[in-house]
Amino acid sequence: MGIAERKHRQKQALRERILDxxxxxxxxxxxxxxxxxxxxxxxxYSPATLYLHFESRDxxxxxxxxxxxxxxxxxxxxxxxxxxxxxxxxxxxxxYVAFGVAHPETYRLIFMEDPSYTxxxxxxxxxxxxxxTAGDAALQIMxxxxxxxxxxxxxxxxxxxxxxxxxxxxxxxxxxGIVALNLTCSVFPSAPLETLVGVTLxxxxxxxxxxxxxxxxxxxxxxxxxxxxxxxxTASSKxxxxxxxTKRKAAGP
Amino acid sequence: MGIAERKHRQKQALRERILDxxxxxxxxxxxxxxxxxxxxxxxxYSPATLYLHFESRDxxxxxxxxxxxxxxxxxxxxxxxxxxxxxxxxxxxxxYVAFGVAHPETYRLIFMEDPSYTxxxxxxxxxxxxxxTAGDAALQIMxxxxxxxxxxxxxxxxxxxxxxxxxxxxxxxxxxGIVALNLTCSVFPSAPLETLVGVTLxxxxxxxxxxxxxxxxxxxxxxxxxxxxxxxxTASSKxxxxxxxTKRKAAGP
DNA sequence: GTCTATATGAGGATAGAC
DNA sequence: GTCTATCCTCATATAGAC
Numbered sequence: 001m002g003i004a005e006r007k008h009r010q011k012q013a014l015r016e017r018i019l020d021x022x023x024x025x026x027x028x029x030x031x032x033x034x035x036x037x038x039x040x041x042x043x044x045y046s047p048a049t050l051y052l053h054f055e056s057r058d059x060x061x062x063x064x065x066x067x068x069x070x071x072x073x074x075x076x077x078x079x080x081x082x083x084x085x086x087x088x089x090x091x092x093x094x095x096y097v098a099f100g101v102a103h104p105e106t107y108r109l110i111f112m113e114d115p116s117y118t119x120x121x122x123x124x125x126x127x128x129x130x131x132x133t134a135g136d137a138a139l140q141i142m143x144x145x146x147x148x149x150x151x152x153x154x155x156x157x158x159x160x161x162x163x164x165x166x167x168x169x170x171x172x173x174x175x176x177g178i179v180a181l182n183l184t185c186s187v188f189p190s191a192p193l194e195t196l197v198g199v200t201l202x203x204x205x206x207x208x209x210x211x212x213x214x215x216x217x218x219x220x221x222x223x224x225x226x227x228x229x230x231x232x233x234t235a236s237s238k239x240x241x242x243x244x245x246t247k248r249k250a251a252g253p
Numbered sequence: 254m255g256i257a258e259r260k261h262r263q264k265q266a267l268r269e270r271i272l273d274x275x276x277x278x279x280x281x282x283x284x285x286x287x288x289x290x291x292x293x294x295x296x297x298y299s300p301a302t303l304y305l306h307f308e309s310r311d312x313x314x315x316x317x318x319x320x321x322x323x324x325x326x327x328x329x330x331x332x333x334x335x336x337x338x339x340x341x342x343x344x345x346x347x348x349y350v351a352f353g354v355a356h357p358e359t360y361r362l363i364f365m366e367d368p369s370y371t372x373x374x375x376x377x378x379x380x381x382x383x384x385x386t387a388g389d390a391a392l393q394i395m396x397x398x399x400x401x402x403x404x405x406x407x408x409x410x411x412x413x414x415x416x417x418x419x420x421x422x423x424x425x426x427x428x429x430g431i432v433a434l435n436l437t438c439s440v441f442p443s444a445p446l447e448t449l450v451g452v453t454l455x456x457x458x459x460x461x462x463x464x465x466x467x468x469x470x471x472x473x474x475x476x477x478x479x480x481x482x483x484x485x486x487t488a489s490s491k492x493x494x495x496x497x498x499t500k501r502k503a504a505g506p
Numbered sequence: 507g508t509c510t511a512t513a514t515g516a517g518g519a520t521a522g523a524c
Numbered sequence: 525g526t527c528t529a530t531c532c533t534c535a536t537a538t539a540g541a542c
Contacts, residue, residue: 115439158455177430186368202411
């Protein structure tokens, strides 16, 4: 039955081409600009063909979300090997923000557009599990690190008495806030991103203890006189190609 | 010249009716559903008439943003009288989040849609000032409180050494993250909102000192076993009518 | 499976009559 | 000032030929 398999492969290949084209459009022009016509044009097929592979525009968006979230998780993987849980948490936090600014439209699609997209991302990347709550893998990584940290008795004050899951969600929210404001509000970052992330991580994890080996985060992480302005376009992602900032309307009136 | 004045009043009145209708639509169906036709239908005028009062749909959105931000600032006003700066900051933080969940579509429009909308909100509410940076009034309130706090020498560790403007922005980002995740990600709040806000404020401000008079925030602010789920729909706003949650797509996959 | 052609409907914005 | 009528663009989705 090699013929059937070849056909199946071809079908999968076209599906991938569709997703590739869709991703490119989202990355370059934002999700709002994603249309079936544009995708069809890009891959040089007719719009009708798309519907043989995806039920609707939304299903394409869901697939993109799952891809993006998997990419985010992948960027976390190497950091899981950092032995010190506090340093690991800091690294994860920085990686999270870095992903957000490096892939603004992807991040927007997953976390800022629609609840169903977020759901699709989490579920899609966690295998095809369809239990009650698929559970957020990224969140679990943070919770684990925090548990370790607490086990080591290295937590101060309010952190120690807080439920880890709550703490992790709150930290996630803080990081999301930094990314989200950065992507949406041009007024926002009068302080450079790294500074904000550093300050935030310090607030949640306490001052980094000088005991560790690796060069600590907040070395350059304290703001002096609000030095640099504007987003630094660091794009310090070792991942894939960063997305150029989509041209939204103007900034200040 | 009474005639001219009456005409002017009438014109203003219609402008208000347009904005009212637009606000209702945004509140009930979300900004994406706001169209000139719908507004026209709602006020029983022809679509063309709208263009005599607003240059475009975007200009209407800008006006709505300015209104919404003014409302947010108004909800802050009474809190400015809290003597203790730490308690004041906590109250401001809670009010901010409360506004966000009580007026989700308004919040979304101002802070999560488009940079130009955020800009319009800040500039519009700060009078018609058109200096370089209109500056964010809400942010300034926080910075002032922090300055006081530092003056009183009541800051611990990392906070003391951080530039107040940076610190304020970072705290803002944290609160924004809580609101934004709550509005977008149905997966998110496994912990109740109040808990997250409490934990976050503790992280930034330190444990509330029992010295003060008022009943402290985080009395009920520590999460026990992740008790309640789902957004509590507290709607603890003393302001105007809260916005019912707009039906976005479904939550989980 | 893939295409052309088209149904259907939405939206923003404008021209020109009253 | 206000309306009617209209232009134009763009979208999703389907029918039916190849």
